[in-house]
Amino acid sequence: MAKWYIDDGSQSDVVLSTRIRLARNLKGFPFPNKMNADDAKRVIDTVEAALEEMNYTFTKIDLPAMTEEQRRKLVEERYISPAFASSKLPCAAYISEDENVSIMVNEEDHIRIQCIYAGFEDKKAYDLIEKVDGYLAERLDYAVHEKYGYLTSCLTNVGTGMRLSYMVRLPAIAMSGASESVFATIGKLGVTVRGMYGEGSKSTGHIFQLSNQTTLGRRESEIVSELGEIINNVISKERELREALFEKNGTALEDRIMRSWAILSNARILQSQEMIQRISDVSLGISLGIIKNIDSKDINAIMITASPAHIIANYETNEAVERDVIRARIVREAFQRR
Amino acid sequence: MAKWYIDDGSQSDVVLSTRIRLARNLKGFPFPNKMNADDAKRVIDTVEAALEEMNYTFTKIDLPAMTEEQRRKLVEERYISPAFASSKLPCAAYISEDENVSIMVNEEDHIRIQCIYAGFEDKKAYDLIEKVDGYLAERLDYAVHEKYGYLTSCLTNVGTGMRLSYMVRLPAIAMSGASESVFATIGKLGVTVRGMYGEGSKSTGHIFQLSNQTTLGRRESEIVSELGEIINNVISKERELREALFEKNGTALEDRIMRSWAILSNARILQSQEMIQRISDVSLGISLGIIKNIDSKDINAIMITASPAHIIANYETNEAVERDVIRARIVREAFQRR
Numbered sequence: 163m164a165k166w167y168i169d170d171g172s173q174s175d176v177v178l179s180t181r182i183r184l185a186r187n188l189k190g191f192p193f194p195n196k197m198n199a200d201d202a203k204r205v206i207d208t209v210e211a212a213l214e215e216m217n218y219t220f221t222k223i224d225l226p227a228m229t230e231e232q233r234r235k236l237v238e239e240r241y242i243s244p245a246f247a248s249s250k251l252p253c254a255a256y257i258s259e260d261e262n263v264s265i266m267v268n269e270e271d272h273i274r275i276q277c278i279y280a281g282f283e284d285k286k287a288y289d290l291i292e293k294v295d296g297y298l299a300e301r302l303d304y305a306v307h308e309k310y311g312y313l314t315s316c317l318t319n320v321g322t323g324m325r326l327s328y329m330v331r332l333p334a335i336a337m338s339g340a341s342e343s344v345f346a347t348i349g350k351l352g353v354t355v356r357g358m359y360g361e362g363s364k365s366t367g368h369i370f371q372l373s374n375q376t377t378l379g380r381r382e383s384e385i386v387s388e389l390g391e392i393i394n395n396v397i398s399k400e401r402e403l404r405e406a407l408f409e410k411n412g413t414a415l416e417d418r419i420m421r422s423w424a425i426l427s428n429a430r431i432l433q434s435q436e437m438i439q440r441i442s443d444v445s446l447g448i449s450l451g452i453i454k455n456i457d458s459k460d461i462n463a464i465m466i467t468a469s470p471a472h473i474i475a476n477y478e479t480n481e482a483v484e485r486d487v488i489r490a491r492i493v494r495e496a497f498q499r500r
Numbered sequence: 501m502a503k504w505y506i507d508d509g510s511q512s513d514v515v516l517s518t519r520i521r522l523a524r525n526l527k528g529f530p531f532p533n534k535m536n537a538d539d540a541k542r543v544i545d546t547v548e549a550a551l552e553e554m555n556y557t558f559t560k561i562d563l564p565a566m567t568e569e570q571r572r573k574l575v576e577e578r579y580i581s582p583a584f585a586s587s588k589l590p591c592a593a594y595i596s597e598d599e600n601v602s603i604m605v606n607e608e609d610h611i612r613i614q615c616i617y618a619g620f621e622d623k624k625a626y627d628l629i630e631k632v633d634g635y636l637a638e639r640l641d642y643a644v645h646e647k648y649g650y651l652t653s654c655l656t657n658v659g660t661g662m663r664l665s666y667m668v669r670l671p672a673i674a675m676s677g678a679s680e681s682v683f684a685t686i687g688k689l690g691v692t693v694r695g696m697y698g699e700g701s702k703s704t705g706h707i708f709q710l711s712n713q714t715t716l717g718r719r720e721s722e723i724v725s726e727l728g729e730i731i732n733n734v735i736s737k738e739r740e741l742r743e744a745l746f747e748k749n750g751t752a753l754e755d756r757i758m759r760s761w762a763i764l765s766n767a768r769i770l771q772s773q774e775m776i777q778r779i780s781d782v783s784l785g786i787s788l789g790i791i792k793n794i795d796s797k798d799i800n801a802i803m804i805t806a807s808p809a810h811i812i813a814n815y816e817t818n819e820a821v822e823r824d825v826i827r828a829r830i831v832r833e834a835f836q837r838r
Contacts, residue, residue: 413825417768424762430755487751 165239166261167466171281174458175449176397178329178369180283181240182291182386183276185314185323186298187305193315194251194268202252202268209267212301213256218294220256220265225249231480234471240278242266262287263294270315271323273298280462282397284326284390288383310378322382327373328393333446334403335396336368344399348392352376366435367442372396401449408450419447427497431483432490434470441465456497468492503577504599505804509619512796513787514735516667516707518621519578520629520724521614523652523661524636525643531653532589532606540590540606547605550639551594556632558594558603563587569818572809578616580604600625601632608653609661611636618800620735622664622728626721648716660720665711666731671784672741673734674706682737689730690714704773705780710734739787746788757785765835769821770828772808779803794835806830 171177187193188208191201213220225233225247233247241264242255253268266274275298277291298304305313312323319325335341345355356371372393374385408415422443426432441461447453448461466472468489474480477488509515525531526546529539551558563571563585571585579602580593591606604612613636615629636642643651650661657663673679683693694709710731712723746753760781764770779799785791786799804810806827812818815826 413768413821417828420766420768421763424766425759428758428762430751430758483751490755 165463165466166278167239167280168459168463169280170459171279171283173282173397174280174462175445176330176332176400177282177393178331178462179240179278179280180287180326180328181276181278182284182287182324182326183274184291184295185271185312185319185325186273186275186295186302187313187315188272189303189305191272194270194272195315197251197268199252205272206252206254206267208302209265209273209298210254210256212298213265215301216294216297218263218297219259220263221259223255223257225253225255229475231471231474235475238466238469238471241276243269243274245269258294262290265294271319273302280459282328282393284386284393287326288386292382319377321376321378322380322385324377324382324385325373326385326389327371328389329369329371330393330396330400331367331369331442331445332396332400333368333442334407335400336365338403338407340399340403344396348372348396351388351392353389353392367438367440369438369442404446404449415446415450416452419443419450419452423447423453423497426493428494429490431486432468432493433486434468434489437468437489437493438465460496464493464496503801503804504616505577505618506797506801507618508797509617509621511620511735512618512800513783514668514670514738515620515731516669516800517578517616517618518625518664518666519614519616520622520625520662520664521612522629522633523609523650523657523663524611524613524633524640525651525653526610527641527643529610532608532610533653535589535606537590543610544590544592544605546640547603547611547636548592548594550636551603553639554632554635556601556635557597558601559597561593561595563591563593567813569809569812573813576804576807576809579614581607581612583607596632600628603632609657611640618797620666620731622724622731625664626724630720657715659714659716660718660723662715662720662723663711664723664727665709666727667707667709668731668734668738669705669707669780669783670734670738671706671780672745673738674703676741676745678737678741682734686710686730686734689726691727691730705776707776707780742784742787753784753788754790757781757788757790761785761791761835764831766832767828769824770806770831771824772806772827775806775827775831776803798834802831802834 188205191197191205223236236242237244237247241257243266246253246266246269249268251268253266256265258264262277262279264276275291275294277287279287307313311321314320314323332341335344349355352375354373354375357365374389377385422440426440426444441464444453445458445461448456448458470485473485473488479485479488526543529535529543561574574580575582575585579595581604584591584604584607587606589606591604594603596602600615600617602614613629613632615625617625645651649659652658652661670679673682687693690713692711692713695703712727715723760778764778764782779802782791783796783799786794786796808823811823811826817823817826
């Protein structure tokens with residue numbers, strides 16, 4: 163299996179990932195928040211039967227059999243949502259062989275199809291998710307309202323049921339104090355700005371999630387192209403400010419970047435927050451040509467492989483200190499291999 | 501000329517330098533604090549004439565012709581004292597060809613002979629200074645009191661006029677919280693503890709100056725052997741605590757050391773204080789076998805060559821930011837050369 167995050171995506175100096183998810187529900191079943199275990203199981207069976215016929219292989223993830231860390235590991239890889247990881251209702255997840263598509267059954271909606279790619283890959287993600295959704299639509303009886311479109315558990319998703327979100331790294335916009343005005347501008351254009359870990363989370367390492375606010379009254383393809391254009395403008399602004407920042411205060415910026423690079427390459431204890439922040443500096447250094455022996459793609463992958471649940475699950479430790487020691491080693495070895 | 505501080509001294513993992521100075525005054529002249537310019541010039545002439553006959557070559561340092569930075573550079577190299585660098589009275593300094601001996605004329609006393617070596621070198625320093633002092637004693641009329649010994653401007657120096665001082669790096673004693681008790685113990689044995697820059701200065705980078713408190717009523721050779729024994733005990737204690745610290749909390753210590761090493765090797769802006777502190781960590785790392793590509797002797801030399809007045813005098817800059825940039829480059833290149 164090829165994890166999406168070790169892939170080389172387009173514009174990876176700014177865009178960590180492009181993700182589209184569609185919320186779909188089945189006719190004849192209550193929404194998951196009103197559903198009993200029996201309904202839930204029947205929904206799983208229905209969806210699973212449809213998936214089995216498909217010419218695009220999915221692997222079922224046996225969530226109830228997993229430890230909490232294994233589930234959180236899937237959250238860190240962004241195959242499932244945090245809420246889904248601790249769901250009490252019978253639920254199931256399916257991940258495609260190429261790991262670009264995951265399907266959650268009985269999350270907030272009966273079906274959540276999600277497609278994710280490293281970098282800025284709106285077209286690829288949209289094409290693939292349309293294919294999966296189209297296939298399922300032929301085999302399942304989706305709850306659709308003639309006028310409003312897809313019906314969903316939460317009102318904000320009614321319509322296309324689509325959320326397109328970009329995980330972006332905006333160090334220059336943040337450092338030069340432009341974030342407030344940039345976010346206000348794109349907010350007026352219908353873009354929601356969130357921290358790295360979704361709703362209500364604060365930004366760490368200058369990482370933000372930018373996504374469409376509304377799904378009602380517009381076509382899916384419109385959302386994709388409109389949001390894509392806005393993101394492209396944000397990318398341009400970020401690049402422009404990176405150059406400006408470097409021109410204005412190059413030595414201080416280089417100092418910050420080189421110190422972070424040096425620490426990531428040599429620390430023996432490394433907390434997750436510090437790693438994310440320092441990786442942001444290094445990422446900026448790569449895009450400015452200051453750091454040459456490692457690329458954006460690699461550090462984005464490191465960030466996920468060295469995240470807490472990955473370490474707990476892969477190294478069978480739950481000691482915070484030991485985790486930080488393992489993280490330091492993973493990061494150090496990745497940086498020194500280059 | 502071979503600077504004393506680029507030399508390889510004994511026990512340089514703890515001892516940066518051994519310095520002995522003798523305070524001597526000439527009969528028939530008022531002490532410098534009561535002296536007029538004319539007397540001062542005659543003292544200079546008298547001492548200079550004696551030095552010229554000597555079979556150990558001294559170079560006269562023309563202090564009045566020097567810029568403030570050039571004088572401060574000599575202070576950083578510890579050839580002259582800070583007070584001497586800004587003296588208003590006619591004064592002169594002489595540095596021996598091997599740069600182990602320097603003589604200040606008209607500092608607090610008419611003559612201050614000083615001998616300095618890298619590392620723990622009490623015997624070498626004592627032998628050499630005795631030779632120079634003995635030679636001068638034959639040619640000059642020292643002010644000596646039959647009962648008290650050498651007469652000096654300040655009462656604390658009456659007797660042998662000798663101060664023997666060791667510059668030591670005591671990171672483990674400091675970090676493990678033992679400094680108070682260690683310093684109290686050696687204080688009772690007649691040892692004065694000062695910071696890096698002498699009287700009243702605070703310790704930076706865990707560097708301390710340990711010296712004899714009294715000079716009265718004891719022989720010079722006694723002071724040397726007694727203080728040497730105490731210093732040897734402090735060195736043992738420091739080494740013991742380094743091992744203990746490493747055993748107890750090795751990873752945290754290694755993390756601290758490697759981060760400092762990484763920053764010294766990569767920073768683009770480096771303030772003097774930070775350099776001294778991080779060099780202390782690296783020095784500890786060398787003695788624990790964690791850092792292998794650089795040795796104590798080298799880093800002690802870097803510390804002096806990258807000190808403020810050296811940079812100002814050698815690079816003709818007085819901008820604080822530029823100085824920090826130059827310092828970072830000096831240190832980085834020294835670290836990366838290894």
